[in-house]
Amino acid sequence: MRSYLDFEKSVAEIDAKADELSAILATGGSPALADEIGRIEARAKAALKDLYASLTPWQKAMVARHPMRPHFKDYITGLVEDFSPLAGDRAFGEDEAIVAGIGRFRGVSVAVIGQEKGSDTESRIRHNFGMAMPEGYRKAVRIMEMADRFNLPVISIVDTAGAYPGIGAEERGQAEAIARSTEACLGLGVPNIAVIIGEGGSGGAVAIASTNTVLMLEHSIYTVASPEASASILWHDSSKAQEAATTMKITAQDLLKFGIIDGIIQEPVGGAHRDNAAAIASVGDAVEKSLQSLSGLTPGELRDKRAEKFLGIGRKL
Amino acid sequence: METMNWISNVVRPKIRSFLKRDTPQNLWIKCPESGQLVFAKDVEANLNVIPGSDYHMRLAAVPRLKSMFDDGVYEEIALPEVPLDPLKFRDEKRYVDRLRDAKTKTQLVDAVKIAFGKVEGVKLTIGVQDFDFMGGSLGMAAGEAIIKGMETAVAKKTPFVLFASSGGARMQEGMFSLMQMPRTTVAVRRLREAKLPYIVVLANPTTGGVTASYAMLGDIHIAEPGALIGFAGPRVIEQTIREKLPEGFQRAEFLKEHGMVDMVVHRREMKATIARLCRILAHSPARAA
Numbered sequence: 314m315r316s317y318l319d320f321e322k323s324v325a326e327i328d329a330k331a332d333e334l335s336a337i338l339a340t341g342g343s344p345a346l347a348d349e350i351g352r353i354e355a356r357a358k359a360a361l362k363d364l365y366a367s368l369t370p371w372q373k374a375m376v377a378r379h380p381m382r383p384h385f386k387d388y389i390t391g392l393v394e395d396f397s398p399l400a401g402d403r404a405f406g407e408d409e410a411i412v413a414g415i416g417r418f419r420g421v422s423v424a425v426i427g428q429e430k431g432s433d434t435e436s437r438i439r440h441n442f443g444m445a446m447p448e449g450y451r452k453a454v455r456i457m458e459m460a461d462r463f464n465l466p467v468i469s470i471v472d473t474a475g476a477y478p479g480i481g482a483e484e485r486g487q488a489e490a491i492a493r494s495t496e497a498c499l500g501l502g503v504p505n506i507a508v509i510i511g512e513g514g515s516g517g518a519v520a521i522a523s524t525n526t527v528l529m530l531e532h533s534i535y536t537v538a539s540p541e542a543s544a545s546i547l548w549h550d551s552s553k554a555q556e557a558a559t560t561m562k563i564t565a566q567d568l569l570k571f572g573i574i575d576g577i578i579q580e581p582v583g584g585a586h587r588d589n590a591a592a593i594a595s596v597g598d599a600v601e602k603s604l605q606s607l608s609g610l611t612p613g614e615l616r617d618k619r620a621e622k623f624l625g626i627g628r629k630l
Numbered sequence: 631m632e633t634m635n636w637i638s639n640v641v642r643p644k645i646r647s648f649l650k651r652d653t654p655q656n657l658w659i660k661c662p663e664s665g666q667l668v669f670a671k672d673v674e675a676n677l678n679v680i681p682g683s684d685y686h687m688r689l690a691a692v693p694r695l696k697s698m699f700d701d702g703v704y705e706e707i708a709l710p711e712v713p714l715d716p717l718k719f720r721d722e723k724r725y726v727d728r729l730r731d732a733k734t735k736t737q738l739v740d741a742v743k744i745a746f747g748k749v750e751g752v753k754l755t756i757g758v759q760d761f762d763f764m765g766g767s768l769g770m771a772a773g774e775a776i777i778k779g780m781e782t783a784v785a786k787k788t789p790f791v792l793f794a795s796s797g798g799a800r801m802q803e804g805m806f807s808l809m810q811m812p813r814t815t816v817a818v819r820r821l822r823e824a825k826l827p828y829i830v831v832l833a834n835p836t837t838g839g840v841t842a843s844y845a846m847l848g849d850i851h852i853a854e855p856g857a858l859i860g861f862a863g864p865r866v867i868e869q870t871i872r873e874k875l876p877e878g879f880q881r882a883e884f885l886k887e888h889g890m891v892d893m894v895v896h897r898r899e900m901k902a903t904i905a906r907l908c909r910i911l912a913h914s915p916a917r918a919a
Contacts, residue, residue: 476842478862478870483880486890488841488861495815496847515799516811516842516861523812537799537808537839542866547721547801561804562717571716573805620816624777626809627770630713 318375324364324583327357361583368532370558370567374540376532377511381586383593385412385429385470388510391593392600393418393425401452405485408449410441410477411521413456415465419601424460426453426521427470430511443512444477447490450520454497461501466604469498469507469521474539476517491520498523499619502612506603508578508596509533509565510585525619526603527573529565530592531580535573536563573626576603661685663856677897686834686854686897690736691743691760694793698756698901704747707755707782709739712770717804725802728764736763740771741796744779746786750905750917754791755783759840761795761833768840769800773810776844780817780828789827789908794845797863798838811843818847827911829904832859832882832891850907851891852900853882859891 317325331353338346368376376382389396389412396416400407413426428445431437460467476487498505498521507522513535529535538546540558545551568574578599585592607615656670664683673680677697678687689697696702719725733739741763746755757779759766766772776792783790799807821828830848832841835858842861853859860880868875878884885891895903909916 476861478866480867480871480875480879483860483862483867484888486846486888488837489846489890491842491861492811492815492844492846495812495843496819499812499815499819515808516839519808519811520842523815535805537801537804543801549722560717560719560721561801563805568805571805573809620819623809623812623816626813627713627716627806630716 316381318372318379320368320372320375321361321364324357324361327353327360331357358582361587365532365580365583369555370534370562370564371540371555373532373564374512374534374558376584376586377534379584379586380432381589382511383585383589384432384510385427385472386432387589388427388470388593388596389416389425391590392597393423396425399452399456402448402455404451405448406446408441408446408452409439410443410445410473411449411453412440413452415456415460418468419597421604422463422465424456424465424467425470426456426467428473428517428521430472441477443473444475445473445517446477446479446482447485447487450476450490450494453494453521457494457497457501457505461503464503466503466607467498467501467505467524468600469505469524471507471509471513471518471522472511473514473517474512475514476520491516494520495523499623500616501619502615504604504607504610504615505619506600506607508600509535509574510596512536512539514539523619523623525607525615525622526575528576528578528596528599528603529568529574530578530585530596531565532584533565534558534563535565535568536561571627571630575622659687662687679897684855684896686856688761688795688834689897690762691738691758694758695743695745695756697897698749698754698791698904699745699747700749700751704745704756707744707746707778709742709744709771709775709778712774715802716770716806717802719802719804721802728802732762732764736760738763740769740775741766742772742775742779744775744782746782746788749901749908752905752908752912752914753786753788754904754908755779755786755788757790757792759793759795761797761835764800765798766794766796766840767798767800767807768796768810768838769803769807770810772796772800773807773813776810776814777817780814780821783826784820784824787824787826789829789911790821791829791831791904792844792848793831793833794836794840795833796836796838796840796845798840808839811839814844815847818844827908829907831895831900831904832857832885834858837861837863846890849911850893852903853885853891853894854900855882855894855896857882859885 393416398414428443430443431440505524507524509529540554543557544553581588581591663685
């Protein structure tokens with residue numbers, strides 16, 4: 314059973330037609346019917362391509378949050394061999410909203426950090442919907458520092474609505490934990506690359522995305538505050554989220570134009586959730602290419618390049 | 631109506647001037663904490679701290695700088711210009727109009743001012759974030775000012791003291807605002823590499839992207855009494871967890887109890903405290919009494 318987003322209605326109708334005819338064909342139909350199905354399927358594909366070539370920012374937000382979109386663990390399964398998750402911040406606890414560990418990416422030993430949102434009720438609760446606590450960021454710092462000692466490039470997989478706003482998080486210094494994690498990113502003497510695969514939600518994303526290279530999937534979003542939060546802060550009306558999504562400029566395409574990110578990774582037609590394997594392979598290729606372009610730089614050069622890149626943002630528009 | 635005219639012409643001005651004489655604006659201030667009425671002049675003379683209740687009201691950038699530097703004398707550091715309104719933003723109002731209004735209201739260029747001078751004889755670079763300028767929000771201008779402040783401290787080999795007060799990101803600048811978090815953190819790292827002290831004073835309120843970057847990366851964190859300090863604002867937390875927050879939650883004293891700030895210091899002690907800390911860190915002898 315396929316699922317469709319609200320704005321995919323036109324495609325859903327064509328798909329339904331093809332399904333209907335396929336069912337008839339299965340119970341015995343003419344070869345002409347098979348041709349007809351082929352034509353309808355081609356039409357569905359073309360309609361999908363057209364639709365996804367001109368998604369509005371709000372539609373992109375819906376795609377970025379699609380439950381079937383590949384998550385952190387899918388990228389790990391697809392791209393990292395011998396992944397060894399490492400737990401805990403050595404101070405308070407283990408926060409599964411951020412998963413961190415070491416493994417081998419296309420033959421190279423790496424450290425990987427990222428938010429996991431979970432994919433069913435049980436795992437969503439366990440991962441707190443990808444909204445990290447201070448101990449998650451402190452674990453990230455621990456893994457980054459270890460990566461620095463053992464000369465492992467760091468890959469960040471970013472997918473969060475934001476850091477968790479709760480009593481415990483505040484008591485344990487959410488703000489400080491995020492600030493330290495951002496600082497750790499900027500201090501690394503090894504290459505680091507961030508890929509925003511779904512939602513890059515505010516400080517909770519920056520904390521692991523202050524990297525040499527920041528890439529975004531074609532239909533992902535990166536925000537200072539979610540469209541819903543922006544709408545309630547600026548318009549005092551959370552129903553203005555669609556308008557906020559447009560006004561706040563949150564798409565990969567806008568952010569590349571602004572020089573805030575370094576590249577966009579193409580998604581399969583109809584979004585990453587329609588072909589997980591292809592999306593994961595594209596991310597792998599982009600990360601490999603980015604790592605190659607950073608190889609051969611000294612720790613000092615990596616730090617300076619990173620610092621200059623961030624300082625340069627917004628200086629020339 | 632005709633008959634009303636001569637009455638209003640004759641009587642009204644008298645009443646108006648009578649009212650005016652007796653209630654000039656800002657003569658009295660009501661303490662938000664105790665509710666007591668106090669003379670505005672007394673509050674002003676007391677660095678905007680309410681005498682009696684010790685409630686710390688907001689202190690604008692200029693009086694803050696004057697309160698810190700010896701004889702109130704300091705050199706203001708010129709700040710780089712930044713692109714205005716990169717998103718061509720408008721919500722209920724155009725961002726450029728909001729900016730203009732804030733400039734008129736506060737007589738500031740943006741939320742952060744940087745100054746250099748002497749504090750009890752110690753050379754210091756001081757940054758002040760003024761909450762009255764669009765909630766002290768962190769946009770490109772404020773971020774660039776913080777960076778400039780830290781660079782000035784490095785160039786002049788002085789400690790950097792930052793008085794933070796901000797609701798967080800300048801939403802109207804979208805992702806350019808968020809990028810001030812890593813950008814200012816780059817500058818903090820340079821201050822550290824130069825082995826210069828970085829002291830943060832957290833004033834009421836400091837939240838969001840400001841606490842989640844440069845304001846929580848100081849060598850020493852000082853909070854003003856009662857200041858609200860946190861990552862998420864109390865309303866956001868209440869909406870998320872759907873319960874009332876405990877008394878004193880996210881206040882300066884709460885943060886000290888939870889290990890996030892080193893000390894809570896009364897505004898009248900601020901200057902002496904900062905000078906003392908800087909002297910110790912610089913291996914300078916104590917100030918002659």
